[in-house]
Amino acid sequence: MTELSSHTEKLAKIRESIGQVVVGQENLVDRLLLAMLCNGHVLLEGVPGVAKTLTVNTLAKAVHATFSRIQFTPDLLPGDLTGTLIYDPRTHEFTPEKGPIFANLLLADEINRAPAKVQSALLEAMQEKQVTLGKETFPLPKPFLVLATQNPVEQEGTYQLPEAQVDRFMFKLKVGYPPMEEELIVMQRMARAQPLLEIAAIMTLEELMEMRAALEKIFIDEKVERYILRLVDASRYPENYGLELGRYLRFGASPRASIFLSLAARGQAMMKGRDYATPQDVKDVAHDILRHRLAISYRAEAEGMTSDDILDQILSKVPVTV
Structure with missing residues (x-):
């Protein structure tokens, strides 16, 4: 088996594995895999309840990546995202306390609800792949992808995303309602006390980085x-x-x-x-x-x-x- 066919088969297995949890949404899954390959961030726009969060979380499990979810709100502070410096009275020194942004996959839920200071902190992370706490700069883990969601219907309490930040998202995906037949499967699968939400890891992060290198060829x-x-x-x-x-x-x-x-x-x-x-x-x-x-x-x-x-x-x- 050639290197290319091996990578293609691995991606197909991930797609199939995610399909065991997420019904339909083939285009969404394909674009998220493509974003991981190309090291690009994704903006997801869709009404609530169409499996945006579930898909991202399942993808993280499939590639054995660390995952963080942050619910963006109007009172969110930059430190809630990036972390902060904690003062130790015994040593009289500040030590960094890293925030939830230090993960391979960061789900920024309802990103347009956060104020400008939070957006600017996220902007540095998206572009430079690093976070500055005080006078120190900390690199983010590799790979690092921001998968942000926004609700196209709800406008109250939201902020317009800066055009410079929107431009840093590789994809903007529109996630619509599923067809009735798919929604029937969703209902039958999820309307249980213990719905199936766990999948095994298909690929390691090292294999993902190898795929990125193969993309150059x-x-x-x-x-x-x-x-x-x-x-x-x-x-x-x-x-x-x-x-x-x-x-x-x-x-x-x-x-x-x-x-x-x-x-x-x-x-x-x-x-x-x-x-x-x-x-x-x-x-x-x-x-x-x-x-x-x-x-x-x-x-x-x-x-x-x-x-x-x-x-x-x-x-x-x-x-x-x-």
Whole structure:
């Protein structure tokens, strides 16, 4: 068995194992695995009760990772997240007390309920993979992923996430209600005194880091890279591609979008057992990577147009080859 097929088989086993606990949500599970491969953070948007927390917790168990869940609230302090310095009166010294952020997988539940100071503390951790307590800087464990949830319906007591922070999330995933047949299975499985919530670890963190190293060997042709650049450029200058979208966009995707599209396309290829990325791999991940990077105008909102609608037009109009 080749190294690539071994990694692909391992990822398939994790997907199958999570499916023993989480019914449906295949796209969510695939994107979380892809985010782990590409070392990217994920923003989950969905109504309560659609298994967002359960899926993340189950994924942590499947890869034998440490897991922390923090319920974000308006009165949360940065120290509640990162930890603080504790004064010892016997030695007259301050010792660091590390917070729940020191975990491989951090679930930030209802992230948009926390104030700006907490968001800025999380921003350092997401970008620099480190936390500063007093004068000391502590590296976060490897891997370190933030999986944040927000409720699209509830707006009372919430804060708008800074655009710089939203841009640091590799994916923004929309999690909807399950189909009725899947919900029937959920009801039958979970409406018990002791529902099945435990799974065995399928993969170690060392194996995950090996997969990340193998991802570097996935080939992406320059033509595919140029296609990625055209997609991103079309979100900034749509008129150059015959798209009448200028009035619907305040600004387009950042250079991070190009980087993440390239990474995710190669990760998608690995999950499918290929050692090369195709334009279709780019298209498969484009919505999840770009939807939160397009700032739509008030006119677009008034006309009921979403960033996904805009992306549909961009993907249909921008040529794969020139």
